[in-house]
Amino acid sequence: MLKDEVRTISYRNSIYQNQHLFKDKIVLDVGCGTGILCMFAAKAGAKRVIGVDMSNIIDQAKVIVKANGFNEDKILLVKGKMEEVVLPVDKVDIIISEWMGYALLYESMLNTVLYARDRYLTKGGLIFPDKATMYLATIEDGEYKDQKINFWDNVYGFDMSHIKSLALREPLVDTVNANAVNSTPCGFRSIDLYTVTVADLTFSVPFKMIATRDDYVHAFICYFDCLFTACHKPVKLPTGPQDTYTHWKQTVFYLTDVLAVKAGESISGTFSLAPNSSNSRDLDITISYKFNGQLTNLEATHKYKMC
Amino acid sequence: MLKDEVRTISYRNSIYQNQHLFKDKIVLDVGCGTGILCMFAAKAGAKRVIGVDMSNIIDQAKVIVKANGFNEDKILLVKGKMEEVVLPVDKVDIIISEWMGYALLYESMLNTVLYARDRYLTKGGLIFPDKATMYLATIEDGEYKDQKINFWDNVYGFDMSHIKSLALREPLVDTVNANAVNSTPCGFRSIDLYTVTVADLTFSVPFKMIATRDDYVHAFICYFDCLFTACHKPVKLPTGPQDTYTHWKQTVFYLTDVLAVKAGESISGTFSLAPNSSNSRDLDITISYKFNGQLTNLEATHKYKMC
Numbered sequence: 281m282l283k284d285e286v287r288t289i290s291y292r293n294s295i296y297q298n299q300h301l302f303k304d305k306i307v308l309d310v311g312c313g314t315g316i317l318c319m320f321a322a323k324a325g326a327k328r329v330i331g332v333d334m335s336n337i338i339d340q341a342k343v344i345v346k347a348n349g350f351n352e353d354k355i356l357l358v359k360g361k362m363e364e365v366v367l368p369v370d371k372v373d374i375i376i377s378e379w380m381g382y383a384l385l386y387e388s389m390l391n392t393v394l395y396a397r398d399r400y401l402t403k404g405g406l407i408f409p410d411k412a413t414m415y416l417a418t419i420e421d422g423e424y425k426d427q428k429i430n431f432w433d434n435v436y437g438f439d440m441s442h443i444k445s446l447a448l449r450e451p452l453v454d455t456v457n458a459n460a461v462n463s464t465p466c467g468f469r470s471i472d473l474y475t476v477t478v479a480d481l482t483f484s485v486p487f488k489m490i491a492t493r494d495d496y497v498h499a500f501i502c503y504f505d506c507l508f509t510a511c512h513k514p515v516k517l518p519t520g521p522q523d524t525y526t527h528w529k530q531t532v533f534y535l536t537d538v539l540a541v542k543a544g545e546s547i548s549g550t551f552s553l554a555p556n557s558s559n560s561r562d563l564d565i566t567i568s569y570k571f572n573g574q575l576t577n578l579e580a581t582h583k584y585k586m587c
Numbered sequence: 588m589l590k591d592e593v594r595t596i597s598y599r600n601s602i603y604q605n606q607h608l609f610k611d612k613i614v615l616d617v618g619c620g621t622g623i624l625c626m627f628a629a630k631a632g633a634k635r636v637i638g639v640d641m642s643n644i645i646d647q648a649k650v651i652v653k654a655n656g657f658n659e660d661k662i663l664l665v666k667g668k669m670e671e672v673v674l675p676v677d678k679v680d681i682i683i684s685e686w687m688g689y690a691l692l693y694e695s696m697l698n699t700v701l702y703a704r705d706r707y708l709t710k711g712g713l714i715f716p717d718k719a720t721m722y723l724a725t726i727e728d729g730e731y732k733d734q735k736i737n738f739w740d741n742v743y744g745f746d747m748s749h750i751k752s753l754a755l756r757e758p759l760v761d762t763v764n765a766n767a768v769n770s771t772p773c774g775f776r777s778i779d780l781y782t783v784t785v786a787d788l789t790f791s792v793p794f795k796m797i798a799t800r801d802d803y804v805h806a807f808i809c810y811f812d813c814l815f816t817a818c819h820k821p822v823k824l825p826t827g828p829q830d831t832y833t834h835w836k837q838t839v840f841y842l843t844d845v846l847a848v849k850a851g852e853s854i855s856g857t858f859s860l861a862p863n864s865s866n867s868r869d870l871d872i873t874i875s876y877k878f879n880g881q882l883t884n885l886e887a888t889h890k891y892k893m894c
Contacts, residue, residue, distance in 0.1 A: 282742055283734075292743055319745050343749040427590075435589055436599055438626050442650045 282316060284527045290517035291378065294408055294508035295320040301406060301510060302326045306369055310362055310377035310396045311389050315341035317376050318355045319348060330372070331357045332365055332396075362392045371402040382453045383531040384414050384471075384504040385553065386563050386586045391478055409506040413470045415520065416487050416551060418463040418541070419456060421498040421532070428452065429534055451565065451584050452532040456501050456521040462541070463489035463497075465520070468551055484552035484566075491541035500533045500567060533567055533584055540575035547571045562587040589623060591834045597824035598685065601715055601815035602627040608713060608817060609633045613676055617669055617684035617703045618696050622648035624683050625662045626655060637679070638664045639672055639703075669699045678709040689760045690838040691721050691778075691811040692860065693870050693893045698785055717780045718814040722827065723794050723858060725770040725848070726763060728805040728839070735759065736841055758872065758891050759839040763808050763828040769848070770796035770804075772827070775858055791859035791873075798848035807840045807874060840874055840891055847882035854878045869894040 282288055295302060295317070303325035309318045312331030318341075321329045331341065338359045345355045358365045375396055381388035397407065432444035468487040471480070491497075501521065508515040519528045539547070549569030556562035563586040570579045589595055602609060602624070610632040616625045619638030625648075628636045638648065645666045652662045665672045682703055688695035704714065739751035775794040778787070798804075812825040826835045846854070856876030863869035870893040877886045 282747075283738065288743060314742075314747065314750065316743065316745065320743075323744075340750060340753065344745070344747050347747075347749060348745050431590065435621075435623065436595060436627075437630075438623065438651070438655050440589075440621065440651050442654060443621065443647060446647065 282314060286519075286524050286526045287378065287517060288316065290506075290508070290515055291317055291376070291408070292320050294511050294515040295324045295376070297513070297515070298511045299324045300512075302374065305373035306330070306371070307374045307376060308332070308367075308372040308396060308400055310375060310393050311379060312341060312357065313337050313378075315345050315355065315357065317378065318357070319345060319350065321374070321376060322350055322354050326374075328353065328369075329355045330367055330369065331355065332362050332367075333357075333359065334361050362396050367400070370400075372400045372405065373402055374406045374408065375401055376408040380412070380504070380506060380528065382528055383451065383502045383563075383586065384412055385481060386531075387561060390471075390481065393473065394476065394478060397473070406510045407473045408510065409508045409515075409517065410473045411470065411507040411509055412473070412504055413467045413507075414502060414504045415465045416468050416489065417461050417465045417501050417521075418489055418491070418497040418539075418547060419460040419499050419501055419532070420462050420495050421456075421460055421534075422496065422538075424454075425498045425534055448534055448536060448582075449584055451502075451586050452534070453529050454532055455525065456530040456532065458522040461501070461521055462493055462495040463491050463547065465489070482554040484550055486548065487551050488546055488548040491543055491545045491547070493543050495541055497535070497539040497541055497547070499535055501530045502533065503528070503530045531586075533565070533582065535580070535582060537576075537578060537580065539571055539578065540573065541571075542574050545571070545573045556585065556587070559587070589621060593831050593833045594685065594824060595623065597813075597815070597822055598624055598683070598715070599627050601818050601822040602631045602683070604820070604822075605818045606631045607819075609681065612680035613637070613678070614681045614683060615639070615674075615679040615703060615707055617682060617700050618686060619648060619664065620644050620685075622652050622662065622664060624685065625664070626652060626657065628681070628683060629657055629661050633681075635660065635676075636662045637674055637676065638662065639669050639674075640664075640666065641668050669703050674707070676707075679707045679712065680709055681713045681715065682708055683715040687719070687811070687813060687835065689835055690758065690809045690870075690893065691719055692788060693838075694868060697778075697788065700780070701783065701785060704780070713817045714780045715817065716813040716815045716822075716824065718816055719778045719780070719811055720774045720814075721776040721778075721809060721811045722772045722774050723796065724768050724772045724808055724828075725796055725798070725804040725846075725854060726767040726806050726808050726828075726839070727769050727802050728763075728767055728841075729803065729845075731761075732805045732841055755841055755843060755889075756891055758809075758893050759841070760836050761839055762832065763837040763839065765829040768808070768828055769800055769802040770798050770854065772796070789861040791857055793855065794858050795853055795855040798850055798852045798854070800850050802848055804842070804846040804848055804854070806842060809838045809840065810835070838893075840872070840889065842887070842889060844883075844885060844887065846878055846885065847880065848878070849881050852878070852880045863892065863894070866894070
């Protein structure tokens with residue numbers, strides 16, 4: 281994960297370039313992993329950094345922070361669930377966390393960050409990053425759709441279209457070529473980490489995209505960016521198809537139909553997202569859209585499950 | 588997995604090209620997945636095919652075989668563990684199975700196939716495939732080793748060499764360029780599915796490779812091929828770096844040292860493999876080697892864990 285340079289450098293810049301914010305502060309790293317963000321914060325002048333992680337990786341982090349000359353007074357690593365651990369401080373000045381999942385919210389640690397915020401963040405304290413926006417756009421993707429979806433129509437002579445219907449319900453995390461995008465992006469959901477609540481993470485919001493060329497639409501894609509707005513100069517961590525590769529790639533939602541769009545035509549609809557009721561780690565996503573184009577006229581609702 | 592063409596076509600050829608072997612036979616597919624091999628066997632003339640799988644995928648397979656016109660008398664799909672299910676037959680004529688894991692034996696289903704063989708295969712019955720051979724070779728891989736292993740020496744200014752020592756113990760499943768191979772391959776272990784026992788899957792065997800050019804050796808690689816020798820013309824499923832891509836790729840075992848080898852020099856040693864004592868799904872692999880070259884003189888033992 282550290283090998284995702286865009287990500288690590290965004291965090292590093294937001295911390296190193298803003299030492300005035302970290303100097304003598306108490307910092308909490310939610311889901312600290314190998315401890316890299318803890319070390320960034322310590323090196324930026326934090327008085328004390330506390331990293332919490334329930335994964336065994338924190339055992340390695342303990343060896344690493346020691347090897348880099350930080351004692352427990354400077355960087356304290358605590359193994360356990362954020363909701364259960366006992367920390368030696370009652371309040372922290374800054375929360376840092378790399379909590380984002382695919383399509384921002386799939387297998388994300390945001391709920392844990394919000395718990396830490398409500399329990400530990402001092403009034404006026406800072407969150408790194410503190411803003412996230414989810415985007416939707418349309419893409420031309422005929423070749424891939426044939427390979428990944430229509431493939432099931434005829435598998436070595438057998439009809440596996442039953443699998444096709446399941447495949448259509450499963451969003452695909454993959455790298456999308458920027459040239460495949462054929463609409464304006466629509467920032468359909470923004471999250472302010474200072475104020476968002478867990479309840480806000482179940483939502484149904486409108487979107488609207490404008491076709492940028494005469495083309496076919498095979499799928500919607502979802503991606504996000506995060507902002508560190510507390511920085512002297514805000515740092516952005518973008519994950520769109522036009523941006524440098526990150527391990528988040530983009531998330532592709534294939535449509536059953538193909539839309540023939542003409543430049544300037546608009547596709548509008550509603551994007552709904554909720555944790556699955558039987559397994560809250562899974563996400564239920566519904567995309568309803570309406571398209572009254574010159575060549576295609578369609579209203580449809582697609583249900584997807586990220587699992 | 589069906590999208591791995593080399594694999595599926597090897598099975599298809601071994602079945603379709605040998606309909607004389609399948610005609611009117613009772614066939615058992617161990618770990619049948621989507622049911623593709625069951626349908627190959629049924630179409631090749633089998634009297635009855637029984638597919639067993641403990642995964643939920645078999646629920647989809649049931650829909651698929653029905654959609655393709657096979658009733659339960661022709662293809663019966665049974666959900667459960669091979670060791671626990673009750674089948675409507677006491678013996679079968681042919682066992683087919685796609686059981687192979689990375690480096691052949693990691694997360695393989697071979698134990699289950701051997702159980703099915705001992706319990707269900709009639710005397711003189713056939714197994715598809717019936718032979719597997721594991722190969723070892725050396726590779727030049729300086730650039731990747733820097734990216735994947737030496738990376739940890741300096742991670743954004745911090746010493747994470749502790750992770751490096753862990754990374755060195757973890758074999759890497761990856762596609763190896765055929766040009767990187769700089770030794771003869773050594774087929775160090777062959778398995779005959781008719782006679783092999785579970786106990787035989789813990790072993791320690793010698794190997795010897797000859798350097799094919801003046802070069803550096805950064806790693807050993809392991810791969811395998813499978814043979815369907817019952818076929819009129821034996822069918823081979825190869826997974827080496829010189830062969831067409833399969834999802835098994837190759838398995839790379841990085842060395843701590845770099846060996847400077849000259850063409851014709853030999854590297855010999857012992858390859859030992861055993862299921863991990865605390866988690867039998869994990870594999871403990873030890874490679875001991877001796878190299879008395881003109882430029883490098885070294886004896887070393889490396890312990891790896893596939894998990």
